[in-house]
Amino acid sequence: MQLMHRACALVRIPLYTSDGPGDAPSDGLLDDEDVTLAASLMTGIPASKLGADERSRYASMVEHMHQRIIGQEEAVLAVSRAVKTARVGLKDPNRPIGSFLFLGPTGVGKTELAKALGEFMFGSEDQMVTLDMSEYQQEHAVSRLVGAPPGYVGYEGGGQLTEQVRARPYTVVLFDEVEKAHPRVLDVLLQIMEEGRLTDGQGRVVSFAETVIIMTSNLGAEYLETVEMTDTVRELVMGRVKQFF
Template sequence: MTNTNPALHVVATNTSSQLSQKDRLIGQPRFHFEPHDVMQLLRARIIGQDKALSEIEKMLYVVKADFSSSERPLSVTLMLGPTGVGKTETVRLISEAIYGHADAFCRVDMNTLSQEHYAAAITGAPPGYVGSKEGHSLFDETAITGSHTRPGIILFDEIEKASNEVIRGLMNILDTGRLTLTSGTKTIDFRNCMIFMTSNIGAQAAQQYLDKLNLLPKTLQQACLKRVPTQTIIEKIMFRKFDPEFINRIDRTLHYQPVQENALPQLVNIEIEKLNKRLTHQKRHIILTDAAKAYFYQEHDIRFGARHLARKIRTELEPLLAIHFLNHPEQLQIVLDEKNGQLSIKEKSSTSTSS
């Protein structure tokens, strides 16, 4: 006998529809960011670090595919290298690509945690101490937790400057993706989070090694570097500083290279592009001649990396622009040149705001 009950037919249809919808979702990644888009931004702004960025790309694809262990953070990445080579900027750009703004991550400056008693800033105050019941720590839980469609991001910056007690306090986070505060009242979940750490450890020793090699003939320099690369020196110092148990919990250790002279013109262009972006809301735009750009990178000490270039633009170019714009508010575009070792306004274009 055929069942003609319309209610049962509706239930069957709805169930079938729900099943087919679930089938369509099978195999679809829950994270909505595109690794290709993230890498486009990184490769446009982080210059001369192709090897490190290739490892970042692999990590992003694994996170996107979403089959990582549910009992660990999504990834744990340590970035080594001298100052001003783009380690912290890498994390800022990943945040910008995924969240739309560069500060959507939890940043912990480890140089502020250099004393052993600062371990309480990570794990919270122990029972019996002031603040133990509140379960406070310095973590931004919203940035760490992320959401179902976007991973959380945390950066432990300059990790070698933290005390050994603080670093030991991190080991459980790297291993299990959880941190239970010492009060026992609260657990912070890092399992939906990409963890990044930066360190300058060994960079000074590596630079001193390169300085000594520069006194040798080129062929001998290359032979020495082949036998003992700078990476080996950095890793030896890293193993002296960090316990094997800590290092063993890191998925990827990336070596950022010192900024090379051929990268300096690109880095100046990037800084000028950032400045023009900040001037957009005033409908202003600046152009630098090749001589003006060269002013910022000629005789530049590559040991100080891109950060020194940015500082020189802030302290020498921006005051010149500020005075000019305040004295000539009608001018929207100016061209800067360099003459006799000085920056100067070459030409002014006093178009109206409608142009």
């Protein structure tokens, strides 16, 4: 309903180019382009990413990602498959579009893959909220994510996570080095993945249904430095992950 109201408002407002008042205004008729423009203004996603060719664009997602990501074929394929599955409606509408854990040593392209995903899905690699989990090692860091409760210092400022997602609901959320976060912070991440929402310090519900959640970690990195990814290596890495989480 908000989208249609915005589109109708655009049609009602006579739009002129900068050349002067001699140019023709809007014809007053609502069409697909008006709705696409309204959606672009509301989400921050370029109109070109919201057009009728969306299905064909996602069909070539793997090829597009590989233009930027060299190697990492398995990771690109897995992420693309999950995102495309969500985009055709085969996901819980309340949960994030996808939730991923990227494992590997520093420099293998975990963050770059997250940026490429943001660029492909939302039109810009800047459509990403990045949180360094090494800064959230204390229990009280939870309030930094969602905002302090009423009466506490920083209450009016809002949460570092919730405020950014409220402002840009269509975005990639990157939790860097997630293994360094306090267990209470990990509980918040689990709530996002399971319920797709958080309640901030001011009692406002923030939806994560249109976000992509990415966590990066160096857990098991010593095993991933091998040239060949064998079943044994996978088991060793997942063993380290299960020990931690």
